Every structure is written in C-alpha cells, then in structure tokens.
Amino acid sequence: MHRKDCQHTWHKKLDHRDPEAIKYMEMKNLATDLKITDCGIRGVCKTCVKGKMTRQPFPKMSFSKTQEPLDLIHTDVCGPMQTKTPGNKRYILTLIDDYSKYTVVYLMEYKSEVTEKIQDYVRNMKTKFKKVPKVIRSDRSREYVNASLKDFLRKEGIEVQYTVGYVPEQNGTAKRKNRYLLEMARCMLIESGLANKYWGEAVSTANYLQNRLYTRATGTTPFERWYGKKPSLQHVHTFGSIAYAHVPKELRRKLDEKAKEFVFVGYAENAKGYRLLDTSTNKITLL
Known part of the structure; x- marks a missing residue:
C-alpha cells in the first residue's frame, strides 16, 4: 500500500529514524537521492512503539494533599547492609507521615520483622494521638503482602495501598528518605572515624536530626507539623565526639x-x- 519513496518506506529504510528528522534532511538537501513522496496514509509505526516506548515522567510533586498527620504513611525497607551492627541488624524500616514528613525508623535483623514493627507503630500512634493511620502505602514486596499484616490492618480499619509493580517512583517519598538517611549516616561515620558496623546508630541519629530540620516539602520542620511546636536544638552534639x-x-x-x-x-x-x-x-x- 506504500509507495517506494513514501515517508513510511524511507522510515523503514533508515532503520526507523524519526520521520521529522528525515523530512528535515530532504528540506535542507543534506543527502543526495533522497526524495520523499506522500502516500496519503497516516498511522503509528508499531515497530517503533514496541522498540522505543518509554514511561511518561512522574510529577515531582503529588497533586493529592493530605490534611493532617496520619492521613497517609509511606513505608519501605532498605537493605541488607553489607555490615551487621553489633546487635546483628541488617535492614532499615522507615515509616514517613505524608503530611508532616515526620519519620520513624526501625532497625531489623530480618525482613520478616516488618509486620511486628508496623503493629508496634500503629499501637504507638493510638497511644500518642488516639487514632491510627488512615492509609499505609508500600511496594508489593513479600514482607508487606502477607496475610498476617493484611489481617491486622483490616481489623484496625487501615486502608492498604500498593504501588504498581516495577514502578518505584510511586513510592518515591520512602525511597528518597532511605537515600537521604544513608547519605547523612555515611557522612557521620566518615567524619567521626567510627567503623561501618555502627551504621545503625548513625542512621537513627540522622533520622532524629532530619525530623528537626527544615524541609522544602512543608516549608517547616517535620517535628513542628507532627507535634505542633518548634524543635529545640540546644541539646544537639557532634556525632562521634x-x-x-x-x-x-x-x-x-x-x-x-x-x-x-x-x-x-x-x-x-x-x-x-x-x-x-x-x-x-x-x-x-x-x-
């Protein structure tokens, strides 16, 4: 159905190069014996769709805004670390409140401890704020998708949200938090000269400080949005001193x-x- 010199034929001859680039070459006379005729057929090249498709970029900010603490909790597991802590910990579990960005960190020996730690977190929230999280969002890792955790959250009336498979950007808040914690902890270990086995102390301290430092996401500190008062830094000392x-x-x-x-x-x-x-x-x- 296509002519031998139509845009579709040239597109195939030139190994599926962008049609606009081929038209530009003809218009500017950048090659000899290149003459394109319009066959009148319009359509999408299926080969290009299969071979070149990419994901649309994810927005840098979410369009849905939470209104108060515990509306939405992001969570993720980071690890295993190449070095165990003196207490045999190898994993980090983070739980980030979407509204305030206030983060709670648990150090774990095994991934299977996730259910126990989330139960502990929910009970602590009931004690502190007299309410439980409305939504907990995680990826589809086995430690989150299990009958015991699902049953506990269902009984507490907590909605579970899972990200789409192979799309870590949907859990970007938790992924970024893990990266920031490790970057800060790495700097603290380097500055202090302490051995890598003390990474657990460094991560916990990094999280304590990040909760009391300004974040652009909210325009204030996570501590103030979480507790309703400004944090004091009078007691802060240098890690490793x-x-x-x-x-x-x-x-x-x-x-x-x-x-x-x-x-x-x-x-x-x-x-x-x-x-x-x-x-x-x-x-x-x-x-």
Missing part, C-alpha cells in the same frame, strides 16, 4: 575514676538522654 559520664559512687571505690569515657552516638527517642557507646564492649549506655 568524646563524652564523659559520671560514675555513681555506688559503682566505684575510693580511688576509682569518677568519670568514664564514651563516644556520643545519638539521642534517646523515648527518654531524656544521650546514647553513649563503649567501643571496647559495643554496649550502649543511656545517660
């Missing part, structure tokens, strides 16, 4: 040292205190 802790008199003799040297590795989330590391024993002391 030397810290001295007082030894109670009940734990020492007359001539024993009255202070012990530790390494500062973070903040206690559920208590007023610091996480201090004894590198000789890998034990954490809360003071």
Whole structure:
C-alpha cells in the first residue's frame, strides 16, 4: 500500500529514524537521492512503539494533599547492609507521615520483622494521638503482602495501598528518605572515624536530626507539623565526639575514676538522654 519513496518506506529504510528528522534532511538537501513522496496514509509505526516506548515522567510533586498527620504513611525497607551492627541488624524500616514528613525508623535483623514493627507503630500512634493511620502505602514486596499484616490492618480499619509493580517512583517519598538517611549516616561515620558496623546508630541519629530540620516539602520542620511546636536544638552534639559520664559512687571505690569515657552516638527517642557507646564492649549506655 506504500509507495517506494513514501515517508513510511524511507522510515523503514533508515532503520526507523524519526520521520521529522528525515523530512528535515530532504528540506535542507543534506543527502543526495533522497526524495520523499506522500502516500496519503497516516498511522503509528508499531515497530517503533514496541522498540522505543518509554514511561511518561512522574510529577515531582503529588497533586493529592493530605490534611493532617496520619492521613497517609509511606513505608519501605532498605537493605541488607553489607555490615551487621553489633546487635546483628541488617535492614532499615522507615515509616514517613505524608503530611508532616515526620519519620520513624526501625532497625531489623530480618525482613520478616516488618509486620511486628508496623503493629508496634500503629499501637504507638493510638497511644500518642488516639487514632491510627488512615492509609499505609508500600511496594508489593513479600514482607508487606502477607496475610498476617493484611489481617491486622483490616481489623484496625487501615486502608492498604500498593504501588504498581516495577514502578518505584510511586513510592518515591520512602525511597528518597532511605537515600537521604544513608547519605547523612555515611557522612557521620566518615567524619567521626567510627567503623561501618555502627551504621545503625548513625542512621537513627540522622533520622532524629532530619525530623528537626527544615524541609522544602512543608516549608517547616517535620517535628513542628507532627507535634505542633518548634524543635529545640540546644541539646544537639557532634556525632562521634568524646563524652564523659559520671560514675555513681555506688559503682566505684575510693580511688576509682569518677568519670568514664564514651563516644556520643545519638539521642534517646523515648527518654531524656544521650546514647553513649563503649567501643571496647559495643554496649550502649543511656545517660
């Protein structure tokens, strides 16, 4: 149905080059013996569709806006890490509130702990805010698509949303959060000189600080949107710095040292205190 010199024939002869580029070559006389005639047929080249199709770019910002905390929670698992923590942790579970961007991080030894950690998160939200998340969004990984978790969320009245397979952009909030946490933790380990096995402390500290730092997504800090008040940074110290802790008199003799040297590795989330590391024993002391 096509002529030997029509646009479709030339498109095939030139290995499916963009028809507009071929027309431009003829118009500018960039090659000899190139004459294109219009056969009058209009249609899509199926070969080009199959061989060249790409996804449409994803919008940088979501068009749907949440109105208050716990309207939507993004979650993802990052790992396994190449180095285990002293507590044998290899995975990071993040839970990000869409409205405030406030993030809760859990360190896990196995992916199978996801159900337990999400249950713990939901119960904590009920205690703090007297309500549960409305929607939890994740990818379709096995740790999220299981009967135990589905049954728990159904009983709590929480809607489950899964992203489309092989489209990680739909869970972009959680993916970006994991990247930011690891980048910040990597810098903290490099600056402090601590071994990579302390990545868990670095990630937890990075998350603690990110919750108290400005984010362009909301124009304020996640902490303020989550708790309704501005965060204080008076207690912030440099990760990996030397810290001295007082030894109670009940734990020492007359001539024993009255202070012990530790390494500062973070903040206690559920208590007023610091996480201090004894590198000789890998034990954490809360003071």
